[in-house]
Amino acid sequence: MCYISRAPNATAIATFNWAILGLGKIARKFAEDLQRIDDARLVAVGSRSLERARAFAADFGAEHAAGSYAATFDGPRVDAVYVATPHTGHRELTLLCLERGIPVLCEKPMGLNYAEVEEMVNAARRTNTYLMEALWSCFIPALVEVKRTVEAGAIGTLEGLRADFGFRGVAREDFDRDRLYNPALGGGALLDIGIYPIWLAQYLFGAPEEIHGVARLTELGADVDTQVTLRYPGGRLAHCYSTLLGATKTDALLLGSEGELHLHSRFHHAHGFSLLKGDEVPPTNHYHRFEGHGYQYEARAVMDDLRAGRKESPIWSLDDSLLLHRTLTEVRRQIGVVYPGE
Amino acid sequence: MCYISRAPNATAIATFNWAILGLGKIARKFAEDLQRIDDARLVAVGSRSLERARAFAADFGAEHAAGSYAATFDGPRVDAVYVATPHTGHRELTLLCLERGIPVLCEKPMGLNYAEVEEMVNAARRTNTYLMEALWSCFIPALVEVKRTVEAGAIGTLEGLRADFGFRGVAREDFDRDRLYNPALGGGALLDIGIYPIWLAQYLFGAPEEIHGVARLTELGADVDTQVTLRYPGGRLAHCYSTLLGATKTDALLLGSEGELHLHSRFHHAHGFSLLKGDEVPPTNHYHRFEGHGYQYEARAVMDDLRAGRKESPIWSLDDSLLLHRTLTEVRRQIGVVYPGE
Numbered sequence: 001m002c003y004i005s006r007a008p009n010a011t012a013i014a015t016f017n018w019a020i021l022g023l024g025k026i027a028r029k030f031a032e033d034l035q036r037i038d039d040a041r042l043v044a045v046g047s048r049s050l051e052r053a054r055a056f057a058a059d060f061g062a063e064h065a066a067g068s069y070a071a072t073f074d075g076p077r078v079d080a081v082y083v084a085t086p087h088t089g090h091r092e093l094t095l096l097c098l099e100r101g102i103p104v105l106c107e108k109p110m111g112l113n114y115a116e117v118e119e120m121v122n123a124a125r126r127t128n129t130y131l132m133e134a135l136w137s138c139f140i141p142a143l144v145e146v147k148r149t150v151e152a153g154a155i156g157t158l159e160g161l162r163a164d165f166g167f168r169g170v171a172r173e174d175f176d177r178d179r180l181y182n183p184a185l186g187g188g189a190l191l192d193i194g195i196y197p198i199w200l201a202q203y204l205f206g207a208p209e210e211i212h213g214v215a216r217l218t219e220l221g222a223d224v225d226t227q228v229t230l231r232y233p234g235g236r237l238a239h240c241y242s243t244l245l246g247a248t249k250t251d252a253l254l255l256g257s258e259g260e261l262h263l264h265s266r267f268h269h270a271h272g273f274s275l276l277k278g279d280e281v282p283p284t285n286h287y288h289r290f291e292g293h294g295y296q297y298e299a300r301a302v303m304d305d306l307r308a309g310r311k312e313s314p315i316w317s318l319d320d321s322l323l324l325h326r327t328l329t330e331v332r333r334q335i336g337v338v339y340p341g342e
Numbered sequence: 343m344c345y346i347s348r349a350p351n352a353t354a355i356a357t358f359n360w361a362i363l364g365l366g367k368i369a370r371k372f373a374e375d376l377q378r379i380d381d382a383r384l385v386a387v388g389s390r391s392l393e394r395a396r397a398f399a400a401d402f403g404a405e406h407a408a409g410s411y412a413a414t415f416d417g418p419r420v421d422a423v424y425v426a427t428p429h430t431g432h433r434e435l436t437l438l439c440l441e442r443g444i445p446v447l448c449e450k451p452m453g454l455n456y457a458e459v460e461e462m463v464n465a466a467r468r469t470n471t472y473l474m475e476a477l478w479s480c481f482i483p484a485l486v487e488v489k490r491t492v493e494a495g496a497i498g499t500l501e502g503l504r505a506d507f508g509f510r511g512v513a514r515e516d517f518d519r520d521r522l523y524n525p526a527l528g529g530g531a532l533l534d535i536g537i538y539p540i541w542l543a544q545y546l547f548g549a550p551e552e553i554h555g556v557a558r559l560t561e562l563g564a565d566v567d568t569q570v571t572l573r574y575p576g577g578r579l580a581h582c583y584s585t586l587l588g589a590t591k592t593d594a595l596l597l598g599s600e601g602e603l604h605l606h607s608r609f610h611h612a613h614g615f616s617l618l619k620g621d622e623v624p625p626t627n628h629y630h631r632f633e634g635h636g637y638q639y640e641a642r643a644v645m646d647d648l649r650a651g652r653k654e655s656p657i658w659s660l661d662d663s664l665l666l667h668r669t670l671t672e673v674r675r676q677i678g679v680v681y682p683g684e
Contacts, residue, residue, distance in 0.1 A: 159587045160558075160567050162506070168620065172599070212556050212569075216502075216577040225502050225579050225597075227554075229569045235558040237567050239583060245501045246597035247618065255567075255588035257514070276589065278510065 016303045019044040019078040019102075021069050021093050022085030023056045026107060030082055031060045033295040040299060046072030069093055073100065080130070080302055083107055086179060087186035088340075091116045094131065098123045103130035105302050108199075109191045110321050112339045114329040121318045130306055132298075132313045133321040135199055137268040139297035141288035143203075146254075146263060146273055149286075150204060154275060155256025158204060161238035162255075163197035163267060166248030169224070180244060181222045188222040188337050190215070190328060194242030196268040198327055200252055201230050201238035207323055208232055213331035223337050230327070269294040358645045361386040361420040361444075363411050363435050364427030365398045368449060372424055373402045375637040382641060388414030411435055415442065422472070422644055425449055428521060429528035430682075433458045436473065440465045445472035447644050450541075451533045452663050454681045456671040463660045472648055474640075474655045475663040477541055479610040481639035483630035485545075488596075488605060488615055491628075492546060496617060497598025500546060503580035504597075505539035505609060508590030511566070522586060523564045530564040530679050532557070532670060536584030538610040540669055542594055543572050543580035549665055550574055555673035565679050572669070611636040 016039055020027045023045055034040050042062045047053040050067025057065035064075025072081075080103040083093045091111050097104045098120070110133040111117040117133075124131035137143050150158055166189075175181040180192060188194075201208070210231035215223040228240040241248070252263040259277040264270045272287040290297075305313055312318050332338075358381055362369045365387055376382050384404045389395040392409025399407035406417025414423075422445040425435045433453050439446045440462070452475040453459040459475075466473035479485050492500055508531075517523040522534060530536075543550070552573035557565040570582040583590070594605040601619040606612045614629040632639075647655055654660045674680075 160585060162583065162590065164504070166597075210556075212554070214552075214554050214571045214573070214579065216573075216579050227569075227571045227579060227581050229556045229571075231556070231558075237556065237558050237569060239569050239581070241504065241581060243502060243597065246595075246602045248504065248595060248597075253588075253590060255508075255585065255590075260588045 017043040017079045019081040021046045023047045027084040029293045030295045033292045036296045043076045098129045114325045117325040135316045136298040138316045142270045156258030160255035163252035164241040164248045165193040166243035169244035183221045189226045189242040197240030205232040213334040215335035359385040359421045361423040363388045365389045369426040371635045372637045375634045378638045385418045456667045459667040478640040480658045484612045498600030502597035505594035506583040506590045507535040508585035511586035525563045531568045531584040539582030547574040555676040557677035
């Protein structure tokens, strides 16, 4: 078992007050995981529906429920806000918070495209206010350990990566009715789930030298089956697959000069990995299990950053987000997925 | 268990006489599997080394051992020859046999490039002599059943494919010493193992409308990590990965409109597959196990074709080989792998 870090003397530190904007499925999971952090509490929630906000607040004991995003901050002090609306709302709500000096953890993808992310990053820097894209995978114990062990040479030098993320979405006749298949709402496999394999590649390899995208689009123009090959220094390749056409293993394989590392499914919040060193050596399994959904680790990281006076995460920085979205936007340019205003 | 077809009255049919040219590892496996066919026998073997030929003949009870390929046919009647040399020898030896009117089963890849394959196909048609590329996977019982069950709609319409073939070759410092890493000898992942995922895509989808290849090359110019995306009518995609950098699962996932089919590892001679129809329905496993390596099925197919008077296989035709090598040659053009004479 892994336990998240605790403040050495929690009673001496003020409780950390969270707010959430956008109260869908991911907000609920995040709120559940906040309950696993002793010195965190959810104090305010905002939705376009006051009824929805009140129900959510009641479920999680939040003092303040607001029927508009702006009114969310009319209640108790908020130390950080989690922006959890669909993609298309991220930019506007993040800017709203940053302009008020409220630290933001913004659900991924931070923006619809590089230009939006750049505007948000610039706003954070200009207002000197904390901002992090909610790439929670960076903080999942097994993934922290994978990065450490790979960098320590557990599989020699890293030579290649193959990762996938796929689930079966709605049937073709319902494509028009679902956000995920509607480019006007930021839909498509790439931004929703393809971001994870591409994040993993960046997490382990850094900046790509080449980007190659091929995808299948719906009639409305959202990508549903998306193949991305990235090239890194030394000619090394990472292949990142995302699909809404069916369930894939959603795992990852790292090829090293001296062995393979298999990141268990679902790799982006894995509880373990296996090291394989050829036919002669039995594979070893490494478990870093946790309870809850795993969002407590990113929440704790935000709290630690803010208490230490940091304006961005040393683990998933604003430059990391800019790089990730440079890649995603270039893939979309190649595959021809166009979002509103582009 | 699956049993290969037997002639209804084997005693009434003459024994089928096989010869093998090129006596490496694959020739040995093929010879072992021939022993599983009652009415087949290995009568002649040819190698550039008489010593090697004699040892091989002794191991498998072949009457005639020749120290040159041409002399292989100086002994008993040969009904078909299996050309099992490295890639670079396929064209010359196949033409040698066809010009003598000897039916040929030629190890894959049939030629180094489309031009070689076209020349070989033309020679077969001109001499009216049987020729088949040894795409043994076409005849493996589980793969025959996968094609049948997919075409019967077991997973609805076929919407996507993901297949890989990878093993750990020699270390980088030994690249120069190994055929597999030497383009002068037809080396590279694509032609050696990448041919299987691409074969599977063609077997199930037919002719691609688009071909996208990205690969990492060695200093000598052989591909060692090769990503191929193929597009089919309706925008459907197949991703075909091959690598010499490490062991991959070497399995395949078919995405259908109504479920997934997982072809077990190693997919190109799989003993089974699983059908997945969503979270509500338990997966079903389908086994078509066999003994031996599985080469007996292609050998039996050749025998059946010749006894029926066919000049090519109805299962893996000469046009199928032309199409496959059109794809492979286009991938090599894109990734920049150049073979002698190109």
